Amino acid sequence: MKRKISLLVPVLLLTVWIxxxxxxxxxxxxxxxxxxTTLDEGQTPGFYRVHAHIAEPKRIGGxxxxxxxxxxxxxxxxxxxxxxxxxxARSNMEQMLSRDIVSSHRRVFLIGEALARRGIKxxxxxxxxxxxxxxxxxxxxxxxxxxxxLIDQQVPLENFGVELFRELSFRKTHLPTSLKDYFIASxxxxxxxxxxxxxxxxxxxxxxxxxxxxxxxxxxxxxKGKEAVVLTGILGGKTGxxxxxxxxxxxxxxxxxxxxLKVQRKVAISNGEPKFTFQVKAFGRILDNRTNLDLSNxxxxxxxxxxxxxxxxGTFQSLFHRLQKDFRTDSYGLGAMIYxxxxxxxxxIEKDWPEMYPDQTLKWQVSAKITGVGxxxxxxxxxxxxxxx
Amino acid sequence: xxxxxxxxxxxxDLEQFTExxxxxxxxxxxxxxxxxxxxxxxxxxxxxxxQRIERExxxxxxxxxxxxxxxxxxxxxxxxDNYQQTVQAILSGMAAVAICGKDQVILAxxxxxxxxxxxxxxxESSILGPQEAFLxxxxxxxxxxxxxxxxxxFRMKVWHFGSVAHTEARLLYFDQVAPDELVAxxxxxxxxxxxxxxxxxxxxxxxxxxxxxxxxxxxxxxxxPDVVSNALMKGRVAVIVNNxxxxxxxxxxxxxxxxxxxDIYLSYSSATFLRWIRAFxxxxxxxxxSLYVAITTFxxxxxxxxxxxxxxxxxxxxxxxxxxxxxxxxxxxxxxxxAIVRMPRILVQAVSVVGALVIGQAIVQAGIVSIxxxxxxxxxxxASLMIPHYETTFAIRILRIILLxxxxxxxxxxxxxxxxxTQVYLTGLRSAGMxxxxxxxxxxxxSLKNLIIRQPFERS
Numbered sequence: 001m002k003r004k005i006s007l008l009v010p011v012l013l014l015t016v017w018i019x020x021x022x023x024x025x026x027x028x029x030x031x032x033x034x035x036x037t038t039l040d041e042g043q044t045p046g047f048y049r050v051h052a053h054i055a056e057p058k059r060i061g062g063x064x065x066x067x068x069x070x071x072x073x074x075x076x077x078x079x080x081x082x083x084x085x086x087x088x089a090r091s092n093m094e095q096m097l098s099r100d101i102v103s104s105h106r107r108v109f110l111i112g113e114a115l116a117r118r119g120i121k122x123x124x125x126x127x128x129x130x131x132x133x134x135x136x137x138x139x140x141x142x143x144x145x146x147x148x149x150l151i152d153q154q155v156p157l158e159n160f161g162v163e164l165f166r167e168l169s170f171r172k173t174h175l176p177t178s179l180k181d182y183f184i185a186s187x188x189x190x191x192x193x194x195x196x197x198x199x200x201x202x203x204x205x206x207x208x209x210x211x212x213x214x215x216x217x218x219x220x221x222x223x224k225g226k227e228a229v230v231l232t233g234i235l236g237g238k239t240g241x242x243x244x245x246x247x248x249x250x251x252x253x254x255x256x257x258x259x260x261l262k263v264q265r266k267v268a269i270s271n272g273e274p275k276f277t278f279q280v281k282a283f284g285r286i287l288d289n290r291t292n293l294d295l296s297n298x299x300x301x302x303x304x305x306x307x308x309x310x311x312x313x314g315t316f317q318s319l320f321h322r323l324q325k326d327f328r329t330d331s332y333g334l335g336a337m338i339y340x341x342x343x344x345x346x347x348x349i350e351k352d353w354p355e356m357y358p359d360q361t362l363k364w365q366v367s368a369k370i371t372g373v374g375x376x377x378x379x380x381x382x383x384x385x386x387x388x389x
Numbered sequence: 390x391x392x393x394x395x396x397x398x399x400x401x402d403l404e405q406f407t408e409x410x411x412x413x414x415x416x417x418x419x420x421x422x423x424x425x426x427x428x429x430x431x432x433x434x435x436x437x438x439x440q441r442i443e444r445e446x447x448x449x450x451x452x453x454x455x456x457x458x459x460x461x462x463x464x465x466x467x468x469x470d471n472y473q474q475t476v477q478a479i480l481s482g483m484a485a486v487a488i489c490g491k492d493q494v495i496l497a498x499x500x501x502x503x504x505x506x507x508x509x510x511x512x513e514s515s516i517l518g519p520q521e522a523f524l525x526x527x528x529x530x531x532x533x534x535x536x537x538x539x540x541x542x543f544r545m546k547v548w549h550f551g552s553v554a555h556t557e558a559r560l561l562y563f564d565q566v567a568p569d570e571l572v573a574x575x576x577x578x579x580x581x582x583x584x585x586x587x588x589x590x591x592x593x594x595x596x597x598x599x600x601x602x603x604x605x606x607x608x609x610x611x612x613x614p615d616v617v618s619n620a621l622m623k624g625r626v627a628v629i630v631n632n633x634x635x636x637x638x639x640x641x642x643x644x645x646x647x648x649x650x651x652d653i654y655l656s657y658s659s660a661t662f663l664r665w666i667r668a669f670x671x672x673x674x675x676x677x678x679s680l681y682v683a684i685t686t687f688x689x690x691x692x693x694x695x696x697x698x699x700x701x702x703x704x705x706x707x708x709x710x711x712x713x714x715x716x717x718x719x720x721x722x723x724x725x726x727x728a729i730v731r732m733p734r735i736l737v738q739a740v741s742v743v744g745a746l747v748i749g750q751a752i753v754q755a756g757i758v759s760i761x762x763x764x765x766x767x768x769x770x771x772a773s774l775m776i777p778h779y780e781t782t783f784a785i786r787i788l789r790i791i792l793l794x795x796x797x798x799x800x801x802x803x804x805x806x807x808x809x810x811t812q813v814y815l816t817g818l819r820s821a822g823m824x825x826x827x828x829x830x831x832x833x834x835x836s837l838k839n840l841i842i843r844q845p846f847e848r849s
Binding site: 009013016017018020022024025026027028029031033035055057058102104105107132134159 | 687690700704710794795797798799803810
């Protein structure tokens with residue numbers, strides 16, 4: 001009996017291996033990796049224009065073979081097709097390729113502005129449903145241009161263009177707007193999703209231009225510049241923006257590099273109305289002093305802190321003015337704050353929130369702290385007697 | 390076997406004795422018959438020390454022929470009247486002294502067969518430990534062990550096997566330190582050995598070990614007396630066989646295969662560090678090719694994109710699927726490994742250059758095998774050379790190939806299946822009654838502690 005069992009085990013294993021094994025086996029050389037997919041409005045109305053960049057390992061040349069000094073073209077093949085929906089586009093592309101498409105390494109989904117304004121509802125299910133796709137794919141918007149133009153540009157320093165989008169989102173804002181974040185934001189009551197947006201400069205270089213604001217899966221506008229920095233900051237991301245402040249009666253101004261925003265937000269219901277209070281502490285470093293102030297003097301720093309805080313408060317006000325009045329979109333999640341703290345109350349006002357939202361007033365208590373001034377106090381080139389202490 | 394008695398009462402008997410011997414052993418040129426007066430000395434010239442015979446036997450006998458009080462000076466003697474025993478003694482190198490008129494033959498132990506001097510260990514080397522290895526001679530080996538463990542608890546049980554080779558085997562243990570059941574069990578197994586020709590300790594090992602058909606070794610073989618002493622002091626038993634420098638140790642667990650003797654000659658942090666590195670590399674020796682094949686063909690989402698594209702670029706040139714590449718390179722590596730062991734020492738340098746550089750380089754440039762595969766196989770090869778216990782390497786190598794096939798067919802699931810079956814098998818394996826995966830499988834925290842971190846020795 002023991003002998004029979006001990007013969008049975010290898011036979012079973014062998015059967016499993018021969019009959020059922022290998023069905024998932026895909027040799028690397030039979031597979032095409034999609035690096036990035038872009039979506040635009042198609043030439044035919046109602047159609048999408050889909051580009052896919054397929055990586056070409058042969059042109060990468062494998063390890064140890066460096067480029068011949070000249071800037072080489074990105075080692076990808078560009079496939080383009082027009083289709084009614086994304087899955088049809090995929091099927092069209094399969095018929096143009098000698099290998100099977102594998103989208104598990106696609107990390108960026110780029111959508112053109114026109115298409116985003118029309119609405120991206122129909123695109124989202126495909127991305128999350130197929131098991132090959134990653135929900136950590138970044139969703140980004142191309143501002144003021146068609147997405148396909150954006151990926152045509154040569155990208156500095158990286159092998160693939162997709163790296164630029166990813167690294168910009170991760171390293172510069174720390175608020176990578178992946179699909180997962182988008183889905184979380186769009187399903188949280190009282191919050192609307194945001195994504196990063198990219199644009200081209202006049203010199204045809206790709207730049208991270210701001211944050212795209214979505215409402216009900218439609219693009220409504222962009223937040224740029226200082227406001228984008230601040231929005232990233234209060235959402236918990238990394239800021240790196242440059243804030244310019246000046247003190248009255250002092251010639252010139254200073255630039256503060258904004259390091260961090262510590263936000264404590266409170267919501268209270270009084271008289272049936274929500275009241276929002278934000279306590280923000282801004283931290284920054286002065287790395288450019290265009291006045292003749294001596295920054296090693298704590299008095300001056302105190303004045304600068306005040307100017308810093310005022311400037312921040314002004315920026316917050318203008319940010320929320322834009323969000324509330326211009327876009328009428330609750331991107332920060334004020335509604336979500338109410339929902340989390342007062343679910344009963346939220347249930348009652350949920351339907352009316354989009355109208356209530358633009359009229360909300362927020363109380364800001366901003367304090368600022370300049371944590372460092374670099375290695376020197378006053379600018380080194382100003383003679384001693386002109387330095388304002 | 391006829392239990393013949395020897396009669397030596399007169400000259401005719403002596404003649405008959407000589408004739409019997411010549412008939413039994415053949416008239417061989419190294420069978421020497423030396424007459425001294427009324428005494429006959431019989432010995433085999435290669436096995437017995439002739440100078441000692443001259444000095445200890447012939448001189449006293451010839452000096453005292455007249456006086457009649459005959460004696461010999463050899464310290465170790467036996468008296469017998471059994472013919473078979475006499476023949477065995479002569480064949481073992483003793484000198485048989487037959488004195489006319491005495492009713493027993495004296496067997497004088499003047500054996501001095503050719504043997505090697507104590508040399509360095511060949512297989513198990515250590516950097517900081519003693520550099521002694523066992524010889525083929527049983528007595529010398531026992532002496533080496535005794536010298537290290539000068540304990541009064543040291544006990545030996547003797548067996549003789551085979552009617553042709555007459556090999557002696559002894560069971561060594563420390564009384565009251567080794568468990569009685571263990572000693573009884575091994576003794577019982579040795580009793581039941583009925584082999585005729587024992588040419589080495591492996592014959593006995595195969596016969597008395599648990600599950601002789603298992604790929605995993607269930608008995609430890611060592612050539613070092615310090616390993617044996619250490620084992621004996623810990624309560625294990627040793628079986629030592631004549632003419633083999635390899636001593637068998639019972640019981641043997643899976644984890645013993647990954648301990649080196651160096652562990653006790655290093656400080657606890659160094660020994661622990663080495664243990665961890667060894668454990669990690671042995672795991673990779675088993676799993677690395679399978680993981681590589683599984684990941685690149687089934688689960689390429691797991692690799693970072695840049696690495697994946699690098700691998701894809703290297704794989705473009707190669708026509709074979711990853712599994713076939715792996716099998717090709719594995720077989721080439723195993724062939725090189727075995728060839729280096731078997732070839733004459735002088736050629737090792739040259740052939741290893743050919744093997745490693747030329748074959749490796751040429752294969753990649755010809756586009757038969759991709760570079761990442763070469764890397765994987767090299768690391769695996771080096772890792773499998775790290776296994777201290779020689780026999781376990783075979784089990785690991787065979788398992789590696791099987792896991793490779795499973796990985797090629799079923800990906801991670803195949804590796805999991807293979808490992809699962811191996812696990813189940815190992816848990817059920819026993820060595821001299823002790824479960825193979827002690828102290829992990831029957832969980833013994835004290836021993837497990839020592840396995841994970843080699844505990845610092847107690848300070849009094």
